Amino acid sequence: MHAPNIRRLVGVLLAGAFASLGQVASAQLPAEPAGAVEQLNQPSPHWVWVNDMAFFAFPDGKAFLVDGDSGRMLGMLSTGFSFTAVVPPRGGGVIYAPETYFSRGTRGTRTDVVTVYDAVQLQPVAEIEIPPKRASLMPTPGAQALTDDDRFLLIYNFTPSQSVTVVDMRARKFVGEIETAGCALVYPTGPRSFFSICGDGALLETTLTDEGTLAGHERTAELIDVLKDPLSEKGVRRGDTWLFASFEGVLHPLRATGAGVEAQPTWPLFTPQELAQHWRTGGLQHLAVHEGSGRLFAIVHQGGPETRKELGQQVWVYDLSSHRRVQIIKTRNKVGSIQVSQDSQPLLFACSLESNRLDIYDATSGKYLRTVEPLGLTPTVLVLP
């Protein structure tokens, strides 16, 4: 055969083959339904909410839901002006978000609401209007919390008068406002009680009635030396005890008892040698606790006495029973916020305001697993579903 004939034959055969492939391929891709919208499954213990205050665009707060196992973003809530964080109730099914809106974006009438989102469809299903006083601040977990039975949502107000808004989440109704003059934030201690930290280092303990109104106030002695070594307000809770780190690295356990909140013996997070090397805790959400194992995770860095907001590139892990450091996790990137999942094979989530990424580690081994990026603009507080 002549060469031209061979080329012609090959060409014919190839054309036929591609045509067949095309028919097979089109047969394997069925038409897809229009207008499909995903729904979420039951939450995994390895899901996490990454809350974004959108520091460069306040009206556009967001909360991203991420699956730590796959590194997939699962969905998002659009949560308004100067956003702090979502508040998922223990019972599941819904997600609460204290939110603020202006009728003209950045001006006009201010409206504050607690939006109730369906946890499967991520759609708002109810809205409870509250006084337009919700504190606008660098997000911190103490700015809002549910009572232990999920019945009342407590929201810290700053106008700059200080108070707490109480919302009945069962009736989905604003209950009232409780004055907390001189005292800030909300740290629940039971189904009808919480405390706030006062400027002189005392705690203001608030007890609620079954209707959510004020049953009583008790003021403790000055448990914190606010002049010599203040506590960071970014505490974490394990059972009946809140754990706070001081500026100089002393851990203060505050235990809720039937007789009120009591200061337990403090213990140092750093040895004298480590203090001499200027190790300190720092970051927006610099502590996390794993309830089951009793391990405390703390972001640390080396810096001067007023560097408590600096990011760290190590997470030191402590055993809360022995008070000993048991592990050092070196992070890939500088981090300011951490959270740990509460299952038996926990993940450590880490992010910072300064980079729009979420890093995920094995919380037991400290091994880096994966990164989700980009994610929002300025991630702040990490919340478990």
Add this chain to the structure above:
Amino acid sequence: MTPRVPDIGSPIDALVERMARDLARRVSRRSFLGNVGALLFSTGVPLLPVARGASPTPARPDAAADSGDPQTCEYWRHCAIDGFLCACCGGSTHSCPPGTEASAVTWVGTCHNPADGHDYIVSYNDCCGKSQCGRCLCNRNEGDKPLYMPFKSNDYNWCAGSKVGIAYHCSTARLVGVAK
């Protein structure tokens, strides 16, 4: 409905402001916190916001005594600032950009002026009513305290005390007086 704000034109507020300014000039930050703060907090007296936004602008120091670039984070007055520098946004160290409103209440810092060797009380009034300026972000924390000590905390959005609400635009660093 916007947040309640103090009527800064009232005689009571004028008196409180004058007392606060006199006090701020006479005492150091540490003794102010130690004495007055402890007294107020320990007795459970509600803290009244200190109206600083409408107080008269102090005489501007001459250039030699106020060296440095107000558009940089390193500028000496910015020792406890947290936000976008108004000097980069159409305002200055002590004035807000056009169309914004100065917050009536705020947090204060004490900064050392290397040019004249004095410590100054600096009022970090936020400028409010528009979205973030987005320029010259600066966070320094000399003397900054947690949120439960509001008037020493730069983690609050101090536009909370403005008439236009909490839309935060930028922060000034206004001199109030010499600390010592």
